[in-house]
Amino acid sequence: YNHNLKMERSSGLESAICRAKGGAPGFRVAILGAAGGIGQPLSMLMKMNPLVSLLHLYDVANTPGVTSDISHMDTSAVVRGFLGPQQLENALTGMDLVIIPAGVPRKPGMTRDDLFNINAGIVKTLCEGVAKCCSKAIVNIISNPVNSTVPIAAEVFKKSGTYDPRRLLGVTMLDVVRANTFVAEVLGLDPREVDVPVVGGHAGVSILPLLSQMKPTCSFTSEETAYLTSRIQNGGTEVVEAKAGAGSATLSMAYAAVKFADACLRGLRGDANVIECAFVPSTVTELPFFASKVRLGRNGIEEIYPLGPLNESERVGLEMAKKELAGSIEKGVSFATK
Ligand code: NAD
Numbered sequence: 402y403n404h405n406l407k408m409e410r411s412s413g414l415e416s417a418i419c420r421a422k423g424g425a426p427g428f429r430v431a432i433l434g435a436a437g438g439i440g441q442p443l444s445m446l447m448k449m450n451p452l453v454s455l456l457h458l459y460d461v462a463n464t465p466g467v468t469s470d471i472s473h474m475d476t477s478a479v480v481r482g483f484l485g486p487q488q489l490e491n492a493l494t495g496m497d498l499v500i501i502p503a504g505v506p507r508k509p510g511m512t513r514d515d516l517f518n519i520n521a522g523i524v525k526t527l528c529e530g531v532a533k534c535c536s537k538a539i540v541n542i543i544s545n546p547v548n549s550t551v552p553i554a555a556e557v558f559k560k561s562g563t564y565d566p567r568r569l570l571g572v573t574m575l576d577v578v579r580a581n582t583f584v585a586e587v588l589g590l591d592p593r594e595v596d597v598p599v600v601g602g603h604a605g606v607s608i609l610p611l612l613s614q615m616k617p618t619c620s621f622t623s624e625e626t627a628y629l630t631s632r633i634q635n636g637g638t639e640v641v642e643a644k645a646g647a648g649s650a651t652l653s654m655a656y657a658a659v660k661f662a663d664a665c666l667r668g669l670r671g672d673a674n675v676i677e678c679a680f681v682p683s684t685v686t687e688l689p690f691f692a693s694k695v696r697l698g699r700n701g702i703e704e705i706y707p708l709g710p711l712n713e714s715e716r717v718g719l720e721m722a723k724k725e726l727a728g729s730i731e732k733g734v735s736f737a738t739k
C-alpha cells in the first residue's frame with residue numbers, strides 16, 4: 402500500500418489532526434500495552450472518543466496489526482503504532498495523557514500482589530519513559546498491583562525531578578463500575594442512575610465501597626451490605642475464576658478505563674465538576690496514597706475530597722483497608738528506591 406499517495410493528496414497527518422480537533426481541543430493519548438487483553442478494546446474505544454486527536458499505540462508485541470486494524474475506523478483520531486523499547490520515546494513524545502495497562506494478568510489462585518515481580522519492573526521502565534518524554538502528561542496506571550504500581554510511578558517521577566502528584570492516578574474505576582452494577586441489581590434500578598463511591602485501594606479488603614454515600618440515597622440490611630461489599634471486593638476474582646486461566650477482566654476494564662480517561666480529558670478541556678474516584682497521592686488519611694473522590698481539571702487532580710461521614714461497618718472496613726494498603730505502598734516505594 403502506497404502511503405505516499407495519501408500524503409500527496411492531503412497535507413497528511415497534521416491536517417488530519419487539525420480536522421480531528423474541529424476547533425475544539427483535541428488531545429494526544431498514548432496507550433502502553435495497547436495490544437493486550439485490555440489494550441485492544443481500550444484502543445478501539447479511545448479511537449471512538451471525539452476528544453482524542455492523536456492516538457499512539459505502544460506494545461512490545463503485535464502493535465502493527467492492532468494499529469492497522471483500528472486505523473481503518475472512520476472516526477477522527479489519527480492512530481500510530483509503536484513496537485518495542487526502541488520506539489517507546491517516539492510513542493510518548495508530546496502526549497497529554499498516557500494510559501498504562503501493560504503487564505501480566507492474574508490466573509486463578511493468584512493475588513494481585515503475585516504479579517508484583519513482573520509488573521513492577523514494567524511500570525518502572527514505562528514511567529522512566531514518561532518522565533523523559535512527556536513529563537507534563539496525565540498518567541493513568543491500570544497495571545496491577547495498583548496499590549504498589551502507583552507508588553512505584555511516584556518514586557520514578559521523584560527521582561527524575563518531574564513529579565507532579567496532581568498528574569498521577571491509579572485507575573480504580575472498575576470498582577465503581579462494579580459497585581454501581583451490583584447495587585443496581587439488588588435495588589432493581591438502572592445502573593446508570595446509581596453512583597457508589599469506592600475508596601481505599603484496588604485489592605481485596607482495600608476496596609471499600611461507601612454504600613452509605615451512594616446516590617440515590619438508599620438503606621441496606623446488614624445482609625445486603627455484607628453481600629454487596631464482598632461481591633465488589635471480589636469482583637476481579639469472580640472474573641479471573643470464570644476465565645479459568647485465560648486472564649482477568651479486560652472488556653469491563655476497557656470500558657472503565659475509557660470512562661476514566663474521558664473524565665481526565667474533560668478535566669483537561671476545562672469542564673467543571675468532573676469528579677471520579679481514583680487511587681492518588683493523598684493526605685486524606687495518614688497513608689501517602691489513597692483512593693477517594695477527586696475533581697479533575699486542567700492540571701489533573703484539582704481537589705481531593707475527604708471521605709465524609711462513614712457508618713460503623715465502613716469505619717471497621719476503613720481500618721482493614723488501611724492495614725492492607727500500608728504494606729503494598731511500602732513494597733512499591735522500596736522497590737523503586739532500592
Ligand atoms: P494481557 O497479558 O492480555 O496484556 C498485557 C499487554 O502488555 C500485552 O500485550 C503485553 O505484550 C504488554 N506488555 C508486556 N510488557 C510490556 C512492556 N514492557 N511494555 C509495553 N507493553 C508490555 O493483560 P491484560 O488482561 O490486558 O491486563 C493487563 C494488566 O492490567 C494486568 O496487570 C492486570 O492485572 C491489570 N488490570 C487492572 C485492572 C484495574 O482495575 N486497575 C483491571 C483489570 C486488569
Ligand code: LMR
Pocket residue numbers: 506507513545575636637638640641649650
Ligand atoms: C480486576 O479488578 O478485575 C483487576 O484488578 C484484575 C484482577 O486481577 O482482578
